[in-house]
Amino acid sequence: MATLRDVAQAAGVSPATASRALSAPDSVSSGRRFKVLEAAQRLGYQPNRSAQALASGRNRHLGLVLPDLANPYFATIAKGVQLEARESSNAVLVADTDEDPRREHDVVRELQTRVDGVVLCSPRMPEEQILECAARGPLVLVNREIEGIPSVTFDVASGMRQTLLHLRALDHRTIAYVGGPETSWSDRHRRRGLDSVAGITVIDLGPHRPVHAGGFAAADLALETGATAVVCFNDLVALGVVSRLQSRGVAIPSGMNVVGFDNIPGSTYVTPALTTVAVPLQRAGREAAMLLDPSLSPADAAPAQLRLDVELIIRESTAPLTPAP
Amino acid sequence: MATLRDVAQAAGVSPATASRALSAPDSVSSGRRFKVLEAAQRLGYQPNRSAQALASGRNRHLGLVLPDLANPYFATIAKGVQLEARESSNAVLVADTDEDPRREHDVVRELQTRVDGVVLCSPRMPEEQILECAARGPLVLVNREIEGIPSVTFDVASGMRQTLLHLRALDHRTIAYVGGPETSWSDRHRRRGLDSVAGITVIDLGPHRPVHAGGFAAADLALETGATAVVCFNDLVALGVVSRLQSRGVAIPSGMNVVGFDNIPGSTYVTPALTTVAVPLQRAGREAAMLLDPSLSPADAAPAQLRLDVELIIRESTAPLTPAP
DNA sequence: TGCCACAATGAAACCGCATTCATTCCTTTC
DNA sequence: GAAAGGAATGAATGCGGTTTCATTGTGGCA
The missing domain is CATH 3.40.50.2300 (Response regulator)
Structure with a gap:
């Protein structure tokens, strides 16, 4: 493997100049710069990352x-x-x-x-x-x-607010919220959005694991409350809720509405496709x-x-x- | 940031010994080894990866x-x-x-x-x-x-063979195969497995993109053939097939059987859960x-x-x- | 014409570790 | 008891770049 020294030698310049020609082209006269670049090209020079990192203090x-x-x-x-x-x-x-x-x-x-x-x-x-x-x-x-x-x-609070406004506009008045992990920053902020819409009652189903299985478990709780819509911590949970509801014979959305969060690819794959909050x-x-x-x-x-x-x-x-x- | 030299000095040994104490403990007497380790600990020594890489020729x-x-x-x-x-x-x-x-x-x-x-x-x-x-x-x-x-x-050929044997045992006689990309090694080998079971006719639906959308498109083709089961290149495709069939009102498995490949997490989340080939x-x-x-x-x-x-x-x-x- | 500022260059000093090689000291073995 | 072998150690070298610093050469300006 060719080193910078080899390139410098082949170009008839010092290693310092070769180094500059490659990393700070403007600081080298165009004649030598060309010779260095040509030599590097010809020798198939690849800078040694470890050496660069050691000398410069950065790895990239x-x-x-x-x-x-x-x-x-x-x-x-x-x-x-x-x-x-x-x-x-x-x-x-x-x-x-x-x-x-x-x-x-x-x-x-x-x-x-x-x-x-x-x-x-x-x-x-x-x-x-x-x-x-x-x-x-x-x-x-x-x-x-x-x-x-x-x-x-x-801005997850805004996402929740948008969700509740949407559901209220559809005449829902009682909804259940399947929360995420208690310690999660994200869940705390979702809950802030939940409080921000008047005219709709939110039943808190408590914290759940933010995975499919978590939603699976929460679905039964939601059904028990009499809510007409379930809002979920994320799409994975929502997918779990959907699975469980469907297997219990509850049709979606006619028997229950479900909303996810995050807009993961899977949210479009299921039937029915999930209403959800798209997060960039x-x-x-x-x-x-x-x-x-x-x-x-x-x-x-x-x-x-x-x-x-x-x-x-x-x-x-x-x-x-x-x-x- | 403490360097190896610092550690060596603090332990009263040469850098070489300090280096060995850390990377090849057995080659150093226990007394000095202990002193080096203690000093390293005390100084919060973290080896510099770039230097290690440069000297040893390996990054890990x-x-x-x-x-x-x-x-x-x-x-x-x-x-x-x-x-x-x-x-x-x-x-x-x-x-x-x-x-x-x-x-x-x-x-x-x-x-x-x-x-x-x-x-x-x-x-x-x-x-x-x-x-x-x-x-x-x-x-x-x-x-x-x-x-x-x-x-x-x-051993994807074996997976295909297992699939066909399963379907044959369920009395299916005509199945459709939704292929993956033509140039894929994996698809070629799947096809080998398709030829290995007697008493079952495989209709090749041709290559499709190995994603949800690919299956979506293939579903209609499958329906047209009169096959009673669709075997798919992978689960994503199978999920697509399921979505499309369901939206066309075809029930699964009563109206059509669907088999995936790979056993991705999503294959258990859908209704009905997908029969598939688990790949480690x-x-x-x-x-x-x-x-x-x-x-x-x-x-x-x-x-x-x-x-x-x-x-x-x-x-x-x-x-x-x-x-x- | 002379002085100064500045651009281009190369020599050399690192960066922090691994490793070779020579040295020392101790244990075996005959 | 002497020679041979081996383990532990430190000095020194090199890995392959980057960067400082001193040097040289150039053009601008008075």
């Missing part, structure tokens, strides 16, 4: 920590991070914590030894641990806000990765806290309430 | 290239790679190629400059490009076999990562070609054929 590696790669929600964020990383010639190191909050801290620290900055998607890690991690190196939070740390979040996951990933770019953030600026807009998508799982005949 | 980084992270199939493989990587204290660099085979080649090469080896999941990259990549550095293929390159594949995706990821570990493969050995077993999972989308009354 971004870390991404998330609870579960197989969850489409996080996978979509990952795609966004990746898209942005590629454009800024970074690579992405991803670490899945297997939904185990106790492991997250170690995983983040381990990753921080290998990257320039990390995007952390950790709904449940204790705040003080996050602060500790943030002290060790650049870190951006996704879907969670902590004072003093840059973050990208969604991929964009969030991109924004988070951008916030990590040191060249964009003057070191003394306040940490950016982006809050992205969400949008209710109306599909087939909601419909006007028809009074019992 | 694995690359993973796949068409689409948001596809649960690939996401599950990614989890497996990651699991194994973590156990061997490696980190995983993942690169999503956005289903664009033309980009894959560049992505792999770019990644190869940053990692010790790559796991490549690329159903469609031309064989010669893969060979070229393999020449540049350690590489393991997943779900694809090429002479001379280590790989992990699934996560295990494949792990095995692939293991094959990349240089300490496990004597350099002169023939490249390992693992073929993992698959298993038909019978759920609700298949049922005995009841003759029309």
